[in-house]
Amino acid sequence: MIGWRTRAGTLGHWAGVTVLGAVTAWMTFDATGFELLLRFLVPDQRAVLYPTKPLSVLMGEQVYLTMASSAIALVVGVTLGLIALSRAGKPFRDLIMSVGNLAQTVPSVAIMALVIPLTGYGAEPVVIALVLYSILPIMLNVVAGIESVSPDAIDAATGMGMTPRQRFLSVQLPLAMPVIMGGVKNMLVINVSAATLGAVVAAGGLGMPILAGFKEYNDAYILEGALPSITLALFIDRLLSPPDTRDEAVA
């Protein structure tokens, strides 16, 4: 019993995802086409494409920085969240939370500056900064998600003879998933744009044309880096937002 509004909502959702994905891919891989667009947008600039590296390589670096930092943050954040939720971890919960909070208050740029003496330039300082920044939201969403599961469902699961493990995997985790995925989505969106910081520490990425454009007063370079970064962030946001299915599935 899916109403037409639901179906229209789902259709619109996937149309949006497809368009954003296609636009991002077009800018990344069709250098000639994208050059035309940039020329149109910034007509009085002679060089519109950043010469050092093609956009496809920059995009690859951007995605690598985003994915590496997000994957590490996910593993660490989920682990810390589960520890905070476990019986053994309950006493440390406040401690874990405040450490996560603290990590978020330090500006990413400062973190990079602090770790460069240890790691040198390259991908590591960016990834470390983004990871530290992302752990808290993931952890909070894991804890909030698991705790939002109705006590009645948990009681019923226990009462019907599920082991704690079965109960966690088949009831608590699936019910917490929307909240956890919300955190993952926010992290990815933030990290996609924050990874442009990589340019500052020679880690590459879409920040490079932006930085160059800033130094050389070339708005076209800035747009070349910023536009695909924006559409990529929007693409991820749309992709991971549940379609509007209000009359079907408000749990």
Place this chain on the structure above:
Amino acid sequence: MIEIADLTKRYGSFTAVDSVSLTVEQGQFTVLLGPSGSGKTTVLRMINRMVEPTSGRVLLNGVDTATMRPESLRRTMGYVIQNTGLFPNMTIRRNVATVPRLLGWDRRRIEERVSEMLDLVGLDPDTYASKYPHQLSGGEAQRVGVARALAADPPVLLMDEPFGAVDPLTRERLQLEMKRLHAKLRKTIVFVTHDIDEAVLLADRIALLREGHLEQYAAPEKLWIEPASEFVKGFFGENLGLRIMARHCLSSVPFKPLDPSVSCAAAPHVEDSVTLKEALAELVGAKATKLIVCHEGAPRGVVDFETLVKALGDGSAPA
């Protein structure tokens, strides 16, 4: 058979359940009744070890449940709670299949069993199996809760105020269906409620709790005729006799012999399928002193006020 012996639960210095002993026979419908906070839920949850007793024992068919693995114990006891506790992430089919899946039944058998259970509680499997819990009304969700509890055919059913959150009309329907299910399946049922009408309607025996103590454990008729304390008498109040009349069918009463000349159409009459309470209401409503009892239009005997009250007098009238 469930034997509860000297069961006690303390939380710190507070005693929630104080040395309760009672036996629930095979196939018996026992209701735990009492005011809020009297320890009903705690007793129930000590039966399936959701709460571990401070002292005392629960024996299931002679075996101390403390020696069993809690998960295995619980899989032999259906469990129904007030807010259904249906899993919102699963279809009705998956919900009902929970315990059979835990027990590792094969898919065909589970699928058949799910349909059978939904039919049993009056829900069409084709319509309901693929729905999600949020698409159901309160009454439907509660039926699914019962179907889920019965799915693995457990000999015991534990129910904690299962109909507490539905509207009065639906509740009455569910109560009657519960009575029908019990008559049909003869499960051993322990049912918690604080609704006196519900308790008297459903119970073979009522265990009345008060501040953790068991005040009396007896059939409703016995509670009426021989209340063990002033508290028991006061708790059930003046209406207990009338409530008990609603438990019994007129056909179970010894009628007075019939004057052969009367017919069912001529005088005030009732069908023999009604309850004693309904017969009494009919008697008063017709401003009559006696009624002709009919069975599908054929006169079978006469009842008057005396017959109706005497039927309860010795507490022996079968439910």
